[in-house]
Amino acid sequence: MSKKECVAMLLAGGQGSRLGVLTKDVAKPAVSFGGKYRIIDFALSNCANSGIKTVGVLTQYRPYLLHSYLGTGGAWNLDESDGGVSILPPYATQSGGAWYAGTADAVTQNIGFIEQNDPEYVLILSGDQLYRMDYQEMLANHKRHEADLTVAVMPVPWEEASRFGIITQDADARIVKFTEKPNKPDSNLASMGIYIFDAKLLVDTLKADAVDQSSEHDFGNDIIPKLLADGKRLYTHEFNGFWRDVGTISSYHETSMDLLGSHPAFDLFDAGAPIMSNASTRPPAYVGPHGEIDDCLVGNGARIFGKAVHSIISTDACIGERAIVEASVLLPGACVKDGAHVVRAILGEHSTVEEDVVLGSVDQTRDTAVIGNNVVVGKGEE
């Protein structure tokens, strides 16, 4: 391995338990999104588009689909002989083995990977966030500030601030205070969970953290407060674009809807920084003689004979004659049979809504309907 300037460690082991049936069989980063993508595509594409060519992907929960999807990393131009994508699952040593017990612990257990690549900087990323970012800009800020750690931040609505790690900075963007999920936030500048560390400092800090009995081995809870207390140079990198952590069914649904409209909040059509994916090759979407489609994203292989409004119709999904799909997300291979009516619903991969079944409700106060992968919803089961 030659020396690298910056390697990325992509945390992709999370279960995403609040996504319910969508993560029953697959890790959250492998959940389908946006018609043809999986959530991890966004972070991997950002790496590729930012020229970060060495990416360690830390996996743990339900990894089969994620691992096969990552393959050699070629889909994201990350199949380089000296670097590229490396899959990093928990492993055993002479003294035993352990599951990843926190974000920092996952990286600690892979210090060997960092040392093998010998970078100057380590970029820590989450595999479950949707955004487009040029990490080189963040790295340039990190160098300019001669920082030990740079945290990507963005302003969030005040009422949501207590969900995040909240940062107070001085006029030079140096972090003066960091509070994980404060009850009474005194700033609305939230950490996005994207960090650039000086590599040597990261390794030393993680080694110390590993033997700290009181630590939960979490970047937000433990590592950042520790470095701040030690008087290290912590700076922010402010981001003002679209960024979502789709933690729940309702945020998954909402974020999907953000892709729609004539001026979408998040535009997948951006040739300058394409979101790449390891998509299967399917023929172009077919719209039948009576198909009606209004404000939808439609993936290849989809077949639409009925009506689809303000929805995402993913690869190989189908909508039968007289069927209506509104404000919904059909994941790859989902099928809404003839005469069925689906409103505000998420249909899992290869799930089926049988003929004339009515699913979901326009009532915004009711939960978004969710059907798991491969589930069939028959008449009377809705």
Place this chain on the structure above:
Amino acid sequence: MEKILGIITANYSTKYPSVLSEVRPVASLPFLGRYRVVDFALSNMVNCGIRTVGMIMPYNYRSLIDHVGSGRDWDLNRKKGGLFILPGSAFGTSRTGSRFLLRDLAHNKVYMQRGSSDLCIITTASFVYNMDYRDLVAAHRASGADITVLTKKASGKDVDVCGFAVEDGRVTGVKHGVKFGDTAFLDCFVVDRKLLLQMLEWYAQTDYLDLFEALAPDYGRVKVQTYDYEGYAAAIFDKDAYFRANMDLLDPKISAELFPEGRAVRTKAHDNAPAKFEAGSHVSNSRISGSARILGSVTNSILGRGVTVETGASVSNSIVMQGCVIETGARVEYAIVDRNNVVPAHTELRGTPDALFIKDKAEA
């Protein structure tokens, strides 16, 4: 599957020069919005397990090399075997109607001499079909033939398709053109590798002939059997056939035959977003590729990747290739619009079912 050597003669040019084929060989004609014609030959090869494929290139190979690259999208980027780019004779089979020019094959003896495969499957890249070549190989083994040609009963007159005279499944002669009920050649055959090399010696003096023409006096000696393919197959020899084959894929039954579960037609991967159907768009009986953006109306048509149909524009009974923009109020009817064209606002490109309007490729 036993080891088989694949050869694709991708250097066929149609006898009917049109603006579509002037800039590219038939093999790299865009098909159904996101494919190129060669994808079918390549996919048929790799889907039956072949991992060594030589492609005999046309002189105007830029678009073809751009498309196939290292062969990665067909799993042909092998450490051993994989995709071999082979030379063709100066102008290949340009406009002669020949498919398997002996000279082209003889040029590439070295490729055929290497390796340990017993059999070769040789095909052109000018037909669209999706079949399991293991059926062809099984028939070849069962009959003990020297060569087994892939054929189909002709459903109508076609002067460009080769036909075979056949007695009890054995070829007795070859001719240009077929009529209804004739045995039409799908320009694909399986042959013993060593016999192929021998034949190149036999016919070295007449290397300007097509293999099956050269064989004409020898059909009594060389056992050439037919294997009839029952599924959908379309020859792409002229612009009308090209148009018809694209439109065939608006029929869900034909679609299901050409794109069956588990036997994908592979093509070069692109990072296109899904197609976007904006509010107020109207699309009926059409195929829409990734990154297309539709605000206007599209009927009975095939849209390539990244095509934009603006508000008030209409496209009907047409093929619009990658990167075109149909501006506000423009109208495209019975047309084939090649890549990267902008059809200006409130203008018309109109052909008729009998005389398609062809708009040639524009600069990117």
